[in-house]
Amino acid sequence: MILRMQLRRSLGQFRTHPLRTSLALLGMVLGVGSVVGMMSIGEGAQQEIVANIEALGGNVIHIKAKPIADERIAELVNDSRGLSREDLRALRSTFPGLGRAAWARISSLGVTDLPSTAYNAQIVAASAGLFDLHRLKVKAGRPLIELDDRYGRRVVVLGADLAKNAFGDDDAQIVGRRIRLGYAYFEVVGVLAHKASVRDLPLDPGLYNQAVIVPFDAAIEEIAPVDAYKEIDVLSVEVESLEQTLAAKLAVGPVIRARHKGVEDFELVAPEEILQQKRATQAILNLVLISIAAISLLVGGIGVMNIMLANIMERISEIGLRRAIGASRADIRDQFLVESVIICFAGGAIGVVLGYAGSFAVGVAFDLQVAFAWEATLIAFGLSVITGLTFGLWPALRASAINPVEALLHG
Amino acid sequence: MTPGGAALELDGVTRTYRRGAVDVPVLHGIDLRIAAGERVAIMGRSGSGKSTLLNILGVLDQPTSGSYRLGGATVFCPPGGGPQLDDRALSLLRRTSIGFVFQSFHLLSSMTVVENVGLPMEYAHVAPEAQRLRAVELLEMVGLGHRLDHRPNELSGGERQRVAIARALANRPQVLLADEPTGALDEKAQQVILELFSVVHQRFGTTMIIVTHDEKVARALGDRVLRMSDGRFAS
Numbered sequence: 001m002i003l004r005m006q007l008r009r010s011l012g013q014f015r016t017h018p019l020r021t022s023l024a025l026l027g028m029v030l031g032v033g034s035v036v037g038m039m040s041i042g043e044g045a046q047q048e049i050v051a052n053i054e055a056l057g058g059n060v061i062h063i064k065a066k067p068i069a070d071e072r073i074a075e076l077v078n079d080s081r082g083l084s085r086e087d088l089r090a091l092r093s094t095f096p097g098l099g100r101a102a103w104a105r106i107s108s109l110g111v112t113d114l115p116s117t118a119y120n121a122q123i124v125a126a127s128a129g130l131f132d133l134h135r136l137k138v139k140a141g142r143p144l145i146e147l148d149d150r151y152g153r154r155v156v157v158l159g160a161d162l163a164k165n166a167f168g169d170d171d172a173q174i175v176g177r178r179i180r181l182g183y184a185y186f187e188v189v190g191v192l193a194h195k196a197s198v199r200d201l202p203l204d205p206g207l208y209n210q211a212v213i214v215p216f217d218a219a220i221e222e223i224a225p226v227d228a229y230k231e232i233d234v235l236s237v238e239v240e241s242l243e244q245t246l247a248a249k250l251a252v253g254p255v256i257r258a259r260h261k262g263v264e265d266f267e268l269v270a271p272e273e274i275l276q277q278k279r280a281t282q283a284i285l286n287l288v289l290i291s292i293a294a295i296s297l298l299v300g301g302i303g304v305m306n307i308m309l310a311n312i313m314e315r316i317s318e319i320g321l322r323r324a325i326g327a328s329r330a331d332i333r334d335q336f337l338v339e340s341v342i343i344c345f346a347g348g349a350i351g352v353v354l355g356y357a358g359s360f361a362v363g364v365a366f367d368l369q370v371a372f373a374w375e376a377t378l379i380a381f382g383l384s385v386i387t388g389l390t391f392g393l394w395p396a397l398r399a400s401a402i403n404p405v406e407a408l409l410h411g
Numbered sequence: 412m413t414p415g416g417a418a419l420e421l422d423g424v425t426r427t428y429r430r431g432a433v434d435v436p437v438l439h440g441i442d443l444r445i446a447a448g449e450r451v452a453i454m455g456r457s458g459s460g461k462s463t464l465l466n467i468l469g470v471l472d473q474p475t476s477g478s479y480r481l482g483g484a485t486v487f488c489p490p491g492g493g494p495q496l497d498d499r500a501l502s503l504l505r506r507t508s509i510g511f512v513f514q515s516f517h518l519l520s521s522m523t524v525v526e527n528v529g530l531p532m533e534y535a536h537v538a539p540e541a542q543r544l545r546a547v548e549l550l551e552m553v554g555l556g557h558r559l560d561h562r563p564n565e566l567s568g569g570e571r572q573r574v575a576i577a578r579a580l581a582n583r584p585q586v587l588l589a590d591e592p593t594g595a596l597d598e599k600a601q602q603v604i605l606e607l608f609s610v611v612h613q614r615f616g617t618t619m620i621i622v623t624h625d626e627k628v629a630r631a632l633g634d635r636v637l638r639m640s641d642g643r644f645a646s
């Protein structure tokens with residue numbers, strides 16, 4: 001009942017002194033709101049990063065060929081022949097337990113009968129495993145399979161944007177078409193589902209939207225013969241889990257480097273490492289935001305202390321009466337502490353609501369992913385209680401020290 | 412109970428206020444024995460120290476020297492005369508043994524009548540249902556059973572004082588202290604309050620100490636009338 005009465009009394013403050021109370025609460029609302037809003041945006045960013053990394057297979061490490069200037073190739077070629085399937089063989093003999101692997105060679109579109117709307121297409125000569133490892137899904141027809149390679153089938157899968165630009169929206173119409181690439185005809189057997197582009201990943205999954213995916217050997221024979229240097233552009237190897245990609249990178253790096261005689265013509269991409277970098281950036285950002293929040297809470301706390309003092313001055317005779325009917329100093333102290341905690345908690349609750357509202361609005365306006373962050377919400381409520389206790393303590397102690405006889409003479 | 416059945420016992424109680432660097436003695440060695448169930452009226456000129464004495468009797472203020480025993484318990488004793496009670500113990504004593512009635516009622520305007528009467532029980536940790544039952548019972552006794560959920564500012568002065576008396580009785584105190592309980596009331600309301608005090612005394616046998624300026628009130632309520640002047644009882 002004390003608590004219920006306290007609650008009503010504290011809410012009564014809003015009614016009797018709306019301006020004073022809202023000003024005091026503003027700091028709390030801003031402080032808590034910024035904690036929650038920022039953490040919700042941060043959490044969203046985190047989830048987006050994970051989703052992006054999943055888009056290229058989270059538990060896969062990628063070995064990417066690094067471009068080498070043409071004039072240097074002649075000098076390097078004695079030491080390294082660039083990235084090739086030989087590298088995979090070397091890895092398999094060093095690590096017999098190595099998981100599934102896939103590779104691709106990427107080149108530009110040459111001779112073709114595709115309409116000119118599709119000229120920015122890229123030929124991706126791929127092993128069938130690429131569909132699994134790079135999380136490529138078809139929305140019509142079928143993906144490439146092992147047998148396409150084994151029987152030298154002349155088949156392709158088209159990227160979503162490319163298919164649309166070249167042939168329109170009707171995927172059923174596209175599957176079964178024959179297109180000319182180089183001097184051979186290929187049958188379209190599937191169309192890829194659209195993949196969101198993530199430009200700051202070392203491998204942009206959006207690349208596949210403009211791709212013509214061709215079985216590796218058929219592509220080498222008909223469209224993109226292998227040069228003296230660099231057989232493939234990317235080699236992807238599956239490991240157990242996302243967390244293991246970093247360790248795998250550290251293990252794989254030396255093997256490849258040794259084969260390439262120290263020529264830095266490749267780079268290793270481990271999703272876990274990207275994740276850690278992004279998290280580190282996020283952590284710095286969070287620190288800045290938390291400092292802002294702390295300052296807001298400090299201002300809010302001082303505001304609350306202020307209204308508590310004003311509040312106590314107005315209620316001196318009430319304090320005297322309560323002492324007379326048996327309240328101890330500790331009872332009076334606790335009463336005002338509870339009150340300031342309730343006020344801060346109310347401010348915190350408004351802050352949580354506004355913080356989420358704000359972050360979701362920002363999310364919509366700037367196309368950012370935001371998320372509900374449980375931790376942030378709990379921290380925010382915890383902080384409001386702590387602020388209430390900290391800044392309520394001094395006024396509460398003052399109230400408890402008031403001489404009851406003098407207090408009773410007030411009003 | 413102390414031998415002789417005294418409910419309250421003051422011995423050589425003085426109270427000195429400090430005003431800046433000057434000591435202002437207000438009570439000069441008060442000796443007083445009041446028996447359980449006795450009704451005492453205290454009269455005296457303004458400034459003679461009546462309220463100061465009442466606050467000490469109510470354990471709201473502490474004597475500068477002297478001793479005070481309440482219902483057999485030592486509330487204050489001269490230095491070296493035993494352990495001094497701390498704030499918690501003094502508050503507990505006020506809560507359980509003492510009921511205050513003031514000239515200006517001191518009802519909390521943010522609470523309803525029944526909540527005001529329940530407040531002392533709140534501090535005594537009485538369960539909410541029991542609180543309400545007792546508060547309603549007391550309010551019916553003072554004739555306000557039909558105004559339970561009103562606010563104090565919706566009541567007349569006399570009605571407010573009846574609420575205050577109900578509140579003072581909430582924790583069944585042995586001692587009721589009233590500082591000019593009728594000072595702010597007109598004739599008619601005063602009459603009602605006086606009758607109420609008599610009813611309370613008959614029903615509960617409460618020891619009553621009433622400070623008043625009014626001879627009629629003193630005669631109506633006091634088994635004994637004490638007159639104070641300059642911090643002493645005139646004999």
Ligand SMILES: Nc1ncnc2c1ncn2[C@@H]1O[C@H](COP(=O)(O)OP(=O)(O)OP(=O)(O)O)[C@@H](O)[C@H]1O
Pocket residue numbers: 406428429430435437455456457458459460461462463464
């Ligand atoms: N806190 C204080 N500081 C200094 N002097 C005080 C204080 N409280 C009371 N006094 C003085 O003590 C004296 C007695 O005051 P008290 O209130 O007990 O008188 P009273 O008999 O109740 O008078 P009244 O009939 O006007 O209520 C007065 O002279 C008053 O000025």
Ligand SMILES: [Mg+2]
Pocket residue numbers: 461462463590
């Ligand atoms: Mg007085």
